[in-house]
Amino acid sequence: MISDARALPDATVIQADFCLVGAGAAGISLALALSRSGCKVLLLESGGEKEEPATQALYEGHVVNPALHSPADSYRQRRFGGTTTIWGGRCVPYDPLDFEARSYVPHSGWPIGYDEIARYYPQANRLCEAGVFDYHSETAFDRPLKPMIPGFDQRHFTTDTMERFSCPTDFHVRYHDKLSGPTIQVLLHANLTRIVLSEDGNRVTGLEARTLAGNGFSVRASCFVLCTGGLETVRLLLANRDVHAQGIGNQHDVVGRYYMCHIAGTMGGVRFSIPPASIWNGYDMADEGVYCRRRLALRPEVQEREQVGSFVARLHHPxxxxxxxxxxxxxxxxxxxxxxxxxxxxxxxxxxxxxxxxxxxxxxxxxxxxxxxxxxxxxxxxxxxxxxxxxxxxVIKSRAGLYSVDFHAEQMPDPTSRVGLAQEKDPLGMPRISIDWRYMQQDVHTVQRSLALLKQDIAQSGVGSFEYDPQSVEKEMVRYGAYGGHHIGTVRMGASPRTSVTNSDCRVHGVANLYLAGSGVFPTSSQANPTLTIVALSLRLADHLHSRDFSGT
Incomplete structure (x- = not known):
């Protein structure tokens, strides 16, 4: 059932088994998975079925350095479907190495291994409508593919890994009918304003919400999950200070820290000496009709040897x-x-x-x-x-065999890169966010060393030359600042509340029935776009919630 909170009588109390906040990729995936057991699922969404300026403006906030970060209300959508209403559809799984504690990546190491996520990736791929879960060109196609760069010696880089592209699927449109079923209630224009805790602060007893029209209501449920994105989740946790003075889950000042996006840019020029028609920089169509694109990916063993983060590159137009x-x-x-x-x-x-x-x-x-x-x-x-x-x-084919290099790299977790609260309040009385995104010299090193290795591989293969100014790498990699809508790491998962916000099951440390879903819980960023892993982790969370007994909370 899909209804509008503006039609509720003031002070209405709604009962549910599970209350999810935020109807984006995480919230919708989680709601669909939880509803299969017959439990009553309530999904609160701040926006409506279309973009509404007044609702979108609730995302506005303060950016400490506007040259390094886009406005707080860009790259994310406060409406039914969330940012899947505007995403580009790129789907890429994280690599096994991304989950490991790496000595050269500070604060790295997930409390779960790759296998814990891998078993949910195929279902996530289906929900994202990205085809079969196979991200290697050698096995994903029944036919031989044209080489990306004939004669390229893949010493440090491989051209076998690829990206798959969703339609791109708008989760609101695609799953609207399923969300209209009897076990799910989607409540639009519902803005969470208060998380009500027990006196000891160890559990959530309810939520209070309001509409921009002025009416308010409350929710009672056994379990609550915030699926509001890596920025908004921070705001909600920090703004609720009536029981925990520093905010929920923030006893050790971790909420909002370790804020990562991705490092991206376009560098130099590759001039190929082989026939221009032999170069393939475009998309391959899989048998199921899905667009796929190969890229140059730095091999895991090279990352470890060179002590750099993950890095991929694509042949790009000038x-x-x-x-x-x-x-x-x-x-x-x-x-x-x-x-x-x-x-x-x-x-x-x-x-x-x-x-x-x-x-x-x-x-x-x-x-x-x-x-x-x-x-x-x-x-x-x-x-x-x-x-x-x-x-x-x-995608532009160069008749002269001349391309620039478009790169996408992992950002290191940095506790000084953070999201907090600003002094200004929004129309609901909630403090707006303040964003202080930062990068480290290790991020610069990842890009510098990876580009140098790519230059070496191209030259030693005899296929052409890659020329760029090494001194301009740092300037280029922050040209776009914090790249896109990839808000990662702000409520990271881990074993200890001193260094993380949630445990390995995405439950907030010290709060028995409050969970977080989304890329905010990722301890590291990888080079991969986060949506596919967001959905996979949400499906894993659904299985965990099905196995829990919340009767004592």
Whole structure:
């Protein structure tokens, strides 16, 4: 059943077995899994079925260094479906090494091993509509694939691992009918304002919520799960201080610390000496109709030997903002940038001089490239705008065999990189968040060393050359700041409340019936986008909750 909290009489009390807060990838996956047992599941969602400016504005907050982090209300959506309503669909599992305690990665080591997650990945893949759970090109396809780079000696990097792409699936639209069933109640426009604890602070006795329309209600349940994302979860825990003076789960000042995103950028130029037509930088279509893309991935044994984090690279088109690329398609994209969403425009266009001279050159490229532009426009209309499964991104084939290198790297956990509370309050009376994202020199080292190894592999293979300025690596890797909507590590899981917020089952230390779901509980970031692992970990949590007896709480 899907209903609207604005229609509830003031002071209504709602009863449920499980109360989940936040209807994004984590909350919806968890609700669907819990409902199969016949338990009554209540799913609270702050927003409605479409984006609403007043609700979205509740995400606004303070950013300590705006040059390093996007506004607090960007890259995440406060509505039914959460950020799956705007995500790009990239699905990638974490690697076994990501779960291990690594001497060269501070504060690393998950309290669970890869096998604990791996058994949930196939089901997560199905929920995300990313096809079969196989992320190796050698086994995922029944047919031989064209080599990514013929003759490339994969000494430090492998081209076998790949990404799969969801439709991208909007969880609200895709699972709307299942969420309308008798065992799930989705309550829209319901904003959690207070987590009510017992006098000893060891359990949650209920929640209090309000709508922007002004009416309030409360929830009574046996178990509560916050599925509100790596930033909002911090705000909710820290803002509730009536029993725990520093906030729930924050006895040792850990909530909001270790904030990670990913390190990303575009570097230099690869000029291939082999025939340009032999290079493959595009997507392969799997038998089940899923787009897949291979990339250059730093081998795990190399990471350990070189003492760097995980790192992947893709062959990328030249910088769009520089009209010297002479490509009409790229210049047409540049001219269309006012119509491209912030989340994508920031990455596509980078720093832009925007001079009249540059504009003139872009317009000249467009005029000379009309046939290519028309073909590209038809491809994007047919395969992205109108298709149910959308072509994932802009891929430009270089006739000259010239590409830049697009990279995505792991960020190290750093306790000084953190999310806290600002002085300002929102219309519900809740303090807004303050974001102080930071990076470490070890993050710079990961990118610098990985690029050097890639340059070496390309040269020694005799397939071309990779030229870039090593002195510009740090500047380039923070050009986008904290990359995208990957809010990781702020309520990390671990064995001790002194260094973590939840235990290995995602339960808040010291609170018997309060759990957290989402990438905030990840102790490390990997290089992989977090959505697939968020869903897998939510499915694991559902199994744990089914096995628990909450009658004593």
């Amino acid at each position: 910088r769009i903002t520089d009209p010297r690329h002479g490509n009409g398609i790229l210049s047409a994209l540049y001219c269309a940038k006012p119509f491209i969403a912030y989340e994508y425009a920031k990455r596509l266009f980078e720093e832009d001089p925007a001079s009249l001279k540059n504009w003139a050159k872009h317009l000249q490229n467009v005029a000379l490239g009309v046939p290519d532009i028309m073909g590209f426009a038809w491809h994007m209309l047919r395969d992205r705008k109108l298709a149910a499964r959308k072509f994932p991104s802009v």
